[in-house]
Amino acid sequence: MYQARIPSRSEYLPIRSYRYHLRRWGPAxxxxxxLILLHxxxxxAASWQFVVDALxxxxxxxxxxxxxxxxxxxxxxxxxxxxxxxxxxxxxxxxTFADYLADLDLLIARINEGLNRAPDAPVDLVGHSMGGNVxxxxxxxxxxRVRRLVNLEGFGMPASRPSQAPGRYAKxxxxxxxxxxGELALKTYADVHGVARRLMxxxxxxxxxxxxxxxxHWAAPxxxxxxxxxxxxxxxxxSAQLYRADETLEIWxxxxxxxxxxxxxxxxxxxxxxxxxxxxxxxHERLRVVPNHRIEVIQDAGHMLHHDQPQAxxxxxxxxLCQ
Numbered sequence: 388m389y390q391a392r393i394p395s396r397s398e399y400l401p402i403r404s405y406r407y408h409l410r411r412w413g414p415a416x417x418x419x420x421x422l423i424l425l426h427x428x429x430x431x432a433a434s435w436q437f438v439v440d441a442l443x444x445x446x447x448x449x450x451x452x453x454x455x456x457x458x459x460x461x462x463x464x465x466x467x468x469x470x471x472x473x474x475x476x477x478x479x480x481x482x483t484f485a486d487y488l489a490d491l492d493l494l495i496a497r498i499n500e501g502l503n504r505a506p507d508a509p510v511d512l513v514g515h516s517m518g519g520n521v522x523x524x525x526x527x528x529x530x531x532r533v534r535r536l537v538n539l540e541g542f543g544m545p546a547s548r549p550s551q552a553p554g555r556y557a558k559x560x561x562x563x564x565x566x567x568x569g570e571l572a573l574k575t576y577a578d579v580h581g582v583a584r585r586l587m588x589x590x591x592x593x594x595x596x597x598x599x600x601x602x603x604h605w606a607a608p609x610x611x612x613x614x615x616x617x618x619x620x621x622x623x624x625x626s627a628q629l630y631r632a633d634e635t636l637e638i639w640x641x642x643x644x645x646x647x648x649x650x651x652x653x654x655x656x657x658x659x660x661x662x663x664x665x666x667x668x669x670x671h672e673r674l675r676v677v678p679n680h681r682i683e684v685i686q687d688a689g690h691m692l693h694h695d696q697p698q699a700x701x702x703x704x705x706x707x708l709c710q
Contacts (some may be wrong), residue, residue, distance in 0.1 A: 391601035392440040395433070395454075397462075403486075405477075406460035408432070412439045412452040417503040418444050419509050420534060422447070422708065423495065423553035424454040427516030429618050430463035433604035434515075437597065438693045441701035446709050453498055457518075458482065458490060459619035461604070476619040479562055483626065487521045495532060509534040509644075511708055515693060516540055517625075526646075527638035528690075535708055537647045539700075540690055541656055543673065545665035547629035560626040571623045577611040582606040582614050592688070592695045600709065636676050646680035647707045649700065 395410035410432045415421075424435045432454035441454055456463040458479075465477025496506035511534050514522030519541020525535040547555075565571050576582045583604035587593050593601075606614045656667050674680055682701055688695035 389437075389594075389596045389699065391436050391600070392443055394467060395436065395439075400494070400497050401466075402439075402490055402497070403410070404466055405458050405490070406464055406466055407458070407490070407494065408456045409494075410435075410454045410456075413448075413450055415451050415502060419502065420504070420508065421451045421453050421498055421502060422513065423498065423510045424452060425491070425512065425514035425518030425522055426454065426457065426460070427518050429460070429616070429622065430515070431604055431617060432456045432469070433461070434601065435693065436600075437697040438700055438704075441697040442497060442704065444698075445701055445705035446613045447701075447705050450708075451502070455485060455490075455494055459622055461520075461617050465470060476621075479619065480566055481559070481624040481627070482523065482619075482620050482622055484521065484629075487517075488525055490523050492529065500697050503624060507532055511535045511537075513537040513704065514541055516690065524635070524638055525640040526644055530641055530643040533642075533644040535647075535710075537548065537618060537649060537704060537707060538652065539649045539692060542656060542665075542670045542673065543635055544630035546632035549629075551629055555625070555629055556627055562624040566624055571620045573616045573620055575609070575615050576606065579603060579606070579614055582616075589649075590689060590691045590694060593691070597694065607695065632673070636673060639673070640676045640678075642677050642679075644679075645710075646674075646677050648674055648680055648682045649689060649692065649703060650682065650684050651692040651695070652684060652686050653689040655690040 393412050398409045400410060401411060426432055435454045442448060459476045459482055465479065468477040469475045480601045495510055499506050499508050509532055512522040519538040520543055521540055521562050523541055524705065526536045576585065579602045582605060585600040586598045586601060587595065588601050606616050609615050619623055654667055656665055656670065683698050685692050685699050691701055
């Protein structure tokens with residue numbers, strides 16, 4: 388099994404009725420800006436371990452790194468959750484981007500205060516997928532609080548039309564009913580090796596040893612001995628609101644931090660969406676509104692590029708964040 392070079396330290400912070408779990412690496416030097424790592428959908432903070440270990444060989448090796456488990460993922464749970472059940476996260480029946488933004492706003496303030504910094508002092512953000520989307524939005528809403536931003540395949544979603552709203556609300560209501568009836572329950576596994584095989588099936592590039600290490604953080608055994616994914620099934624409930632690309636672009640226009648947009652050679656958008664629905668070319672066109680950005684591509688990697696090529700990503704982070 389993979390052996391972490393720089394083990395993380397766990398910490399919990401009260402954030403908006405949640406007991407937020409954070410992983411920290413590196414020395415917490417008072418006054419120095421932290422680098423905050425934001426994971427994606429159905430992932431956990433421990434997912435950054437391979438990149439953290441790769442950063443040990445760069446100029447960022449002594450940087451203080453912090454990665455939260457988003458609400459409803461990993462070890463972050465509502466204050467009303469039953470801690471005896473690993474898959475019980477509280478009473479939420481859906482999650483919204485507005486909540487992620489509000490959580491991040493307070494998290495940055497608390498992390499800064501713990502380092503004897505002003506609550507609104509600028510930090511560096513790295514976000515993957517959903518975490519990248521949150522980071523992009525946050526950087527346009529609170530531009531003064533972000534020094535540099537790295538977006539790892541946080542593409543956003545296809546543009547929507549107002550005529551889709553009635554159907555979207557209906558799908559949301561149907562999904563809530565399905566959640567209550569247990570139709571959205573996550574699959575369980577007989578042992579941790581089953582979880583590792585699941586991770587390798589999703590990402591064939593993931594080495595077996597890495598998958599087994601990650602499985603211990605991505606899932607946990609329940610009272611019956613079955614391994615459950617550490618994610619709230621309510622995350623599978625579709626958003627009630629349409630994705631408004633026009634609103635998103637207005638926010639992106641207000642980003643003042645330099646932005647590094649990192650992509651994998653595997654075209655994730657081509658795999659997820661029908662031809663013409665949303666493409667990499669359209670994403671690049673959207674990025675044109677971001678005042679100061681550049682695009683880098685990591686070779687031989689898929690959407691989980693921080694697992695596939697952690698050393699290559701670490702080199703990009705070193706070049707960009709040390710400027």
